Amino acid sequence: MTTPDRAAQPASRAAAGGENRLIIHNVGKTYRRGRRALDSVTLSLGNGLFGLLGPNGAGKSTLMRSVATLQRIDTGSIRFNDIDTQQDPGPLRAQLGYLPQDFGVYPGLSAVRLLDYLAIVKGFTDARPRRMQIDQLLERTGLFADRHAAVSEYSGGMRQRFGIAQALLGQPRLLVVDEPTAGLDPSERNRFHQLLCGLSEQMVVLLSTHIVDDVRNLCRQMAVLDHGRLRFSGTPEALVQRLRGRLWTASPEAARAAGPGCRLLSTRIIGGAARIRVSAEACPGAGFETAQADLEDGYFHVLACGDAEVDGSGPSGVDDRDGSRSCEAASRV
Numbered sequence: 001m002t003t004p005d006r007a008a009q010p011a012s013r014a015a016a017g018g019e020n021r022l023i024i025h026n027v028g029k030t031y032r033r034g035r036r037a038l039d040s041v042t043l044s045l046g047n048g049l050f051g052l053l054g055p056n057g058a059g060k061s062t063l064m065r066s067v068a069t070l071q072r073i074d075t076g077s078i079r080f081n082d083i084d085t086q087q088d089p090g091p092l093r094a095q096l097g098y099l100p101q102d103f104g105v106y107p108g109l110s111a112v113r114l115l116d117y118l119a120i121v122k123g124f125t126d127a128r129p130r131r132m133q134i135d136q137l138l139e140r141t142g143l144f145a146d147r148h149a150a151v152s153e154y155s156g157g158m159r160q161r162f163g164i165a166q167a168l169l170g171q172p173r174l175l176v177v178d179e180p181t182a183g184l185d186p187s188e189r190n191r192f193h194q195l196l197c198g199l200s201e202q203m204v205v206l207l208s209t210h211i212v213d214d215v216r217n218l219c220r221q222m223a224v225l226d227h228g229r230l231r232f233s234g235t236p237e238a239l240v241q242r243l244r245g246r247l248w249t250a251s252p253e254a255a256r257a258a259g260p261g262c263r264l265l266s267t268r269i270i271g272g273a274a275r276i277r278v279s280a281e282a283c284p285g286a287g288f289e290t291a292q293a294d295l296e297d298g299y300f301h302v303l304a305c306g307d308a309e310v311d312g313s314g315p316s317g318v319d320d321r322d323g324s325r326s327c328e329a330a331s332r333v
C-alpha cells in the first residue's frame with residue numbers, strides 16, 4: 001500500500017489555529033403552515049464535540065442545516081468566530097465541513113475520484129496538494145486500501161467514513177455531522193467515534209443524534225432540543241446529576257400503585273422483564289427501589305419536565321405533573 005507523504009499534516013491538524021467559537025443566538029425558524037421548528041434557541045460552542053440530542057421532529061436537522069448555511073433562519077443570529085453566517089455565508093462555507101443525514105453518493109465513482117471531484121468543486125485547483133490532502137483523508141478515515149472501489153459499493157460504515165472524509169476537505173474549523181451513526185454496527189460505530197474524537201480538538205464539531213450513548217461516549221458538552229425548544233444545555237454529568245437520589249424503579253404492577261408526585265421516565269426491558277423508571281423526591285410507594293441514574297434517564301427527565309434548564313445549574317422550576325397517572329399508563333406494558 002502506498003502511504004501518503006508524512007511531511008504533510010493531516011487535514012484537521014493543519015486547521016489547528018486556536019480556539020473557535022460558534023454562537024447561536026435566539027434562533028427561530030417556522031416552516032410553511034406555521035410549523036415551528038426552532039424557537040429562541042441559544043447555544044455557545046467552543047472546540048470539541050458538542051452533542052445535540054432530541055426526539056424525532058425536535059428541530060435538530062433544521063438547526064444543523066441553518067448552521068451549515070443551507071437554509072435561512074427567521075430570527076436571531078449564528079456567528080462563527082468573527083463571521084455573521086447569515087449576513088455573509090461565503091467565508092463560513094470555506095471553513096465548514098458538513099455530513100448531512102442522507103449523504104447521497106454518485107454511483108460508480110471510486111472514493112479517490114469522487115473526493116477529487118468534490119475538492120475541485122470546493123476550489124482546490126492545484127492538483128498536487130489536492131491529491132496529497134485526499135490521500136491523507138483516505139488514510140485517516142481507514143479507506144486508503146479501498147480508495148479505488150466505487151463508493152456506491154461501500155458498506156454503510158465505509159460510506160459514513162467517506163462522508164467524513166469529504167466533510168474534511170479544505171481543512172474545516174467547523175464540522176456539522178447529522179446523525180452519523182444511525183444504522184452502523186457496533187464496530188463501525190466505535191471506529192466512527194474514534195474518528196470524531198481525533199478531530200474534535202482542533203475544531204468545533206456539532207453532532208446531532210438520537211443515540212444517547214453517542215453523546216455519553218463522545219461529548220463534553222451537550223444540549224437537548226424538543227419541539228424546537230432548548231430543554232437543556234451543559235455537561236452530560238450535569239444532566240445526570242439532577243436525578244441523583246431521585247430515580248426509582250419498580251415492576252409495572254408496583255408502579256400502578258405509585259403515589260402522586262412521581263414522573264414517568266421510561267420502561268426498560270431487562271432480561272425480558274419490564275422495569276418502570278420514575279423520578280420522585282421520595283420513594284413513590286411499595287415495591288420501588290432506588291437506582292443509579294444514567295444519561296438516558298437524564299434525557300428522559302428533561303423531556304418529561306418540559307422546560308429549559310440551561311447550563312445544567314439550578315432547579316428545574318417545573319411543577320410536577322400528575323405522575324401517578326403516567327406510571328399507571330406505563331405499567332400496562
Ligand SMILES: Nc1ncnc2c1ncn2[C@@H]1O[C@H](COP(=O)(O)OP(=O)(O)OP(=O)(O)O)[C@@H](O)[C@H]1O
Nearest residue numbers: 031032035037054055056057058059060061062063
Ligand atoms: N422543509 C420542511 N418543510 C416543512 N416542515 C419541515 C421541513 N423540515 C422539517 N420540518 C418540520 O420541522 C420540524 C423539525 O424537523 P427536523 O427535521 O428539524 O427535526 P429532527 O429533530 O431533525 O427530526 P429527526 O430526528 O426525525 O430527523 C418537524 O415538525 C418537521 O416536520
